[in-house]
Amino acid sequence: MNRYTKMKRQGFTLIELLVVVTIISILAAILFPVFARARENARRASCMSNLKQFGLGIMMYVQDYDEYYPFRRIAVPTSTPAADYPGGRWTSGYFYWQQTIYPYVKSKQIFVCPSEGYSADAPYIGNYGANSFVLMPESGAPLAQAELAAASLTYMLMDAGQYSIHPSQPYAPNSATGYLPGTGRLGIAPGSTTANLLDDFNDGRHLYGVNVTFADGHVKWLPSEVLLAQSRVTAHGTVLRYGYWDPANS
Numbered sequence: 001m002n003r004y005t006k007m008k009r010q011g012f013t014l015i016e017l018l019v020v021v022t023i024i025s026i027l028a029a030i031l032f033p034v035f036a037r038a039r040e041n042a043r044r045a046s047c048m049s050n051l052k053q054f055g056l057g058i059m060m061y062v063q064d065y066d067e068y069y070p071f072r073r074i075a076v077p078t079s080t081p082a083a084d085y086p087g088g089r090w091t092s093g094y095f096y097w098q099q100t101i102y103p104y105v106k107s108k109q110i111f112v113c114p115s116e117g118y119s120a121d122a123p124y125i126g127n128y129g130a131n132s133f134v135l136m137p138e139s140g141a142p143l144a145q146a147e148l149a150a151a152s153l154t155y156m157l158m159d160a161g162q163y164s165i166h167p168s169q170p171y172a173p174n175s176a177t178g179y180l181p182g183t184g185r186l187g188i189a190p191g192s193t194t195a196n197l198l199d200d201f202n203d204g205r206h207l208y209g210v211n212v213t214f215a216d217g218h219v220k221w222l223p224s225e226v227l228l229a230q231s232r233v234t235a236h237g238t239v240l241r242y243g244y245w246d247p248a249n250s
Helices: 002-008 014-065 195-203 225-230
Strands: 073-074 092-097 128-131 156-158 209-214 219-223
Touching: 014 092, 014 128, 014 156, 014 209, 073 128, 209 225
Parallel strands: none
Antiparallel strands: 073 092, 128 156, 156 209, 209 219
16 A cells, blocks of 8 residues: 555545534534523523612612602702712713612612613613602602512512513503513514614513512512513403502502
8 A cells, every 4th residue: 555545545535524514513503502591591690680789779778768669760950960870970850760779789780781781871771670660750759668568579670671661561662662671572562663672672681581679679580471461460351450560469
């Protein structure tokens, strides 16, 4: 056997190369979704940590303010120095619940969901929202902890399109940001063009679901369809009861 024959036999045939490429392609098709899911699970855990810190911060606020929950947004003079706002002034003339509890959480990074983070400069959009039945508007009175039928069953904060979310918005979004993530794939039409938030509206933040902080401070992941169904539960014919959204009905 000459030297040329030995060198020729050291190479791969075309069929062998095709088999190797096919095996690599199959492995990639199997492993890439696994890696993507693992990455999203890490982001979901980070998001849950953010919401847990929010919950603890609000519980400390409640203890300091005679067992009343904070408002979801309050009006402040437009002359209020920007330095008083963690991360700078978000909207002239308003102070959001995230900024209200900032002295208790001492972190600006937790205002941004790692799976969305639409705006780090103004995180009241595209990150976390407060149940408007728990964190009340500044035009009324704050909710007292004693008014809760069951704090451990009442939604307080969650992944949302804006700083506040009303129980009607999961099934009837009323603006480009007034939505629950993941309801687009469930047949809900957006209130208007959601632009950069469209993927969030359609698919949700965390594996077709959202993280939720309950009114007692604990956090749980729930599929978007669960919150959607609970937001439009009807009882006694035409009487709308929001279930886990309404402190009086939970």
